[in-house]
Amino acid sequence: MPLTMAGEFSTSYLQILDESGEVDRELEPKLSDAELLRFYRAMYLSREADQRMLKMQRQGRIGTFGPGTGQEAAFCGPTFALTDKDWLLGSFREPGARFMRGEPLSTALLYYNGYEEGNALSPDKRTLPIAVIVASQTLHAVGIAYSMQYQGQKDSAALVFLGDGASSQGDFHEALNFAAVWQAPVVFVVQNNQWAISVPRSKQTHSRTIAQKAIAYDMPGIQVDGNDALAMYQATKEALARAHSGGGPTLIEAVTYRLMMHTTADDPKKYRTEKEEKDWWSKEPLVRFEKYLRDKGVLDDKAKATIEAETRQYIDEEIKKFETRTTFKPDASFDYVFGTTHAEIEKQRAEFLATLNQGGADA
């Protein structure tokens, strides 16, 4: 057998709701009107929260953050497919996903205002704090998935978000490899938003798709229109079903676009054209989902107005809550170095508190 075939592989692409909001009836997921509205509200809240946080950042009321605008389908879709027995791990560009898992906006604002108190989601929500070191969280997801398998929690899988840039990290490779070897119940969702700060997808990796990277691990991989909420939901649903039934991990590539700056410290004009941004605005996920809901009769002007008003009210209340918070214990950092008490740490705490009282360190 001289030059023979050692393997043939393929990667498929899923779209259910196209750019113009037309739905593929055959693939359309069966969601109730209430579910669809909940789904839409989540995406809408994420978009609105971005806008308000942007203003607050410009006014110095919070620090740097990375808006999710344009990617709402890519992160709300998969999250909508989870149950509260599943785990969610993310990086930093899934605001709406975190809200869906129960994080109040006021808490998120605390995080972005420089307080660990902003990572306050209770562990029983099975949603981990934001992971800043890109791709590092993918391995945690595999470890958690292993735990679920080990503990016989069959209904529980781990879903982890990362970016196209993060896919270049060694940890991503190691996570996919461990997950495949262990057939662990984990779903990797790469939000391929075309950019990693200023680096375009084409300089990030040479492969045509990120989905095909699954082939390196003989793992199911699929490329999905990441601005199509239904497709993102559906692809994740199927991956979760596989995970829950012992079928192992899946890699999902969400093809989407970061419509705004990387973070509030970034200026995209330095590295990409306004035309490109405009083109992607025409494919953005909310408009298309709204059209689908209207066509379906699930949403009308009145319902839309209610959602808008309620969202605005929620955001107003949360901002107020955030801004009227009581101050925090200055020496909290000493409480959480270790779970045990140590003399040297306590000595330093005393020194710290004495210094504060002496009026040093912007007491």
Added chain:
Amino acid sequence: MPLTMAGEFSTSYLQILDESGEVDRELEPKLSDAELLRFYRAMYLSREADQRMLKMQRQGRIGTFGPGTGQEAAFCGPTFALTDKDWLLGSFREPGARFMRGEPLSTALLYYNGYEEGNALSPDKRTLPIAVIVASQTLHAVGIAYSMQYQGQKDSAALVFLGDGASSQGDFHEALNFAAVWQAPVVFVVQNNQWAISVPRSKQTHSRTIAQKAIAYDMPGIQVDGNDALAMYQATKEALARAHSGGGPTLIEAVTYRLMMHTTADDPKKYRTEKEEKDWWSKEPLVRFEKYLRDKGVLDDKAKATIEAETRQYIDEEIKKFETRTTFKPDASFDYVFGTTHAEIEKQRAEFLATLNQGGADA
């Protein structure tokens, strides 16, 4: 376009000289008799050196090392395809490859006897010292390949060996990714010898082949019978030609087997069957290559006897050279911390030398 194809891929397998020593005439590389003999000698020396070093290790004359027995085609084949303008980077299981690049056995023995003086191959040989941290060298190869590209050295590519176990490391992923993005002239040769110490290939990665990992980077990848010297030579030759002509990197998987222990500190009986070893002995590379040479009329009993005698003589002389070496400068470590002189280091050197003179530290 609902569920459509995003990409189709395949991985092929190359064998030219089969297990029984039959050659595929169509694929047979055109090598002169002299070249074929040089090739065979290199593999033979590697095998013989292993045997002698094993004895020396058991006698305490050198420290731990990892024999290459069984993998001679996998590492000599690619090396035979290189010119001296190409670079070679390896891990620790390519003894014959290093000899082919000009490393005397006496030098290798020094290395395994605990002296940095054993890494003495001049940089103009373009062969890097042994890399112990698995996969770390793959990135160096990409950097060197970039240098060649940058400096316009079109005839120069970098070839790097690693093991199946090493393919699990993040650095391997990052190296493949950088290489593909840069279309750097580099050839990755994974010696898939089925084991990483006690861990079988099946627990190392879930993919059917290691070659298919190339798909993750849209890079040419091929699986080769790693015990087939001709196929390993030919696959590398083609990959190098591509690299030299601006066609970018290639991943080659050599399917082979580690016929002996991982290192002299290891006992394979703990984790694998003698039957498996025996099966692979029947596919080992030297016998098959010898049959090919005899069938071709390139080798006969007399020529074989000469090669054996000359190899033995060479090894004897090199061992003698190694064992009659002069002693080494004890404070050499102080010479090579930095390329510049620093007071603290010199002060410590003086202290070190004074201590030696006082008869401390097994002077």
Added chain:
Amino acid sequence: MPKINMVQAINLALRQEMAKDPNVIVLGEDVGVDGGVFRVTEGLHEQFGERRVIDTPLAESGIMGVSIGMALSGLKPVAEMQFDGFSYLMIPQLEGNASRYRSRSQGLWTVPLVVRMPYGGAVRALEHHSESREATYATFPGVKVVIPSGPRNARALLVAAIRDPDPVVFMEPKRVYRAFREDVPEEEETMEIGKAQVVQEGGDLTVISWGAMSHITRQAIDEVQKRRGAKIEHIDLLSIAPMDTDTISNSIRKTGRCVIVQEAPRSFGVSSEITARINDNVLLYLEAPVKRITNYDVVTPYFGRELKYIPDQQRIERGIEETLEF
């Protein structure tokens, strides 16, 4: 009490803790079927099965990363780094995540895991198998760094580490693995992490050591005591971080003289930290400069030269005598 070596003692700790707590999981390269390249995990795979004793792919960051995930979700992973020379691959996960989850979440999320690794030199090993880099790990707040020096404290400290609520880097001096045996009780025994042990009391001088240096230091002390009749206090540090300043300070208050024996290079090592703490707390009690007997600030030489660089008994004896005479 059976006399066992450090490898057996660590194995005993693992076996007993695994038997006691089904959440304790062992993972790493070759820890399963092979029983570990030093045979530390021998027999565990047979006894507890491959779900609890996992032969992982060859990826240290991966091992640490999945261990963090396990620890976050109720398991107690005890991960092995095959050698400390390869453990640096897990630093990003240790520094970036394991050490921070407690602080990051104000105690909501914690990462109780142990990462064991053989470390240190003098075993005729290849490059990367001989370093002593405990100080590197100690630069990360939120990480505990523990170093046993013999079979008995290795067993007791590992049990404590497994039950500890924080990430513990457990560094095993491989030179000691099979060097000697000690009585180690079958019954449970633990020691408190964060405490040094005064292994011998004395009023004339304090010697501080840890890891493989402790055994050899002990011999040097015996020799000097025999020769001079001096009474020397010997402190075995055991915990590098958090470090037991009080035991050190109390000893210096008594003796006024201090020798530190460190296998690692001199600069930026544990002996620097100890010296600084002596400065901070008990400088005025010192009757002589703290004497630091250490390796040198060089890249660890291959084994042909390494014994010339690691402190040996003679150097330690000389250091003690010079400090007594100062």
Added chain:
Amino acid sequence: MPKINMVQAINLALRQEMAKDPNVIVLGEDVGVDGGVFRVTEGLHEQFGERRVIDTPLAESGIMGVSIGMALSGLKPVAEMQFDGFSYLMIPQLEGNASRYRSRSQGLWTVPLVVRMPYGGAVRALEHHSESREATYATFPGVKVVIPSGPRNARALLVAAIRDPDPVVFMEPKRVYRAFREDVPEEEETMEIGKAQVVQEGGDLTVISWGAMSHITRQAIDEVQKRRGAKIEHIDLLSIAPMDTDTISNSIRKTGRCVIVQEAPRSFGVSSEITARINDNVLLYLEAPVKRITNYDVVTPYFGRELKYIPDQQRIERGIEETLEF
């Protein structure tokens, strides 16, 4: 001489060295088209092209690994880690390869590269963007660690680092980036790596600082001198490894009193090493314990709290006065 800030000064050093030596290559995340997230490499991409100013994939170990390969084959890579908080991903390549090639090959192979990174706190940044971990890097023999404190020495030291034959970790205090301007000559200027700088002479007390602490320390010294008429010697360390023991020792011999100001947590930091060297060399000259004004041994708090933890001018003044009065 034009007055420029540290970002511009570093940019100047890169631009001039690249113009001079075609082997100098800049690589990292967003260093090209974007000019770096802090704009340090601004304009280099336009001037030198994308083969010399490379926007790499997002992988720090990769960046370091390919840089080592480049350095081994005749180039002079200047790699950027976007923040030191992500630089730990390159430690395995730095420790395992960059720091060792010279020693491994007895000088045949060398790795002349620079790895630049912004570090340090007080800039209201997200998690992982505020640490000060110079000591971690200093635990690796064979690695040089350099920290400028202002525009002028940043420029001169970076030129020296680029021309240096060894791997240099070049840590840029991001708090200083745009904090103030200094005269920086257009003409070439370099400083010797491994030497501290006595920025002000004085006989009553020695203050040692580095990085962002130097500027604030300078202000504290001025204040105390004004208040008390004391003459204070100020040493800017500049090189963490190798460290300039002699300049420190000579100063202590003169003043007998020492204050060290460190942004990093107290334990296992540079101030511990300095204190240990003072012990080793000039203990008997000390008239007071060395005073260490540092951060605390906690996981770096998020920015809401961090300013309470980093030494500020008042704490430094108080420390100096206490040590003068001791």
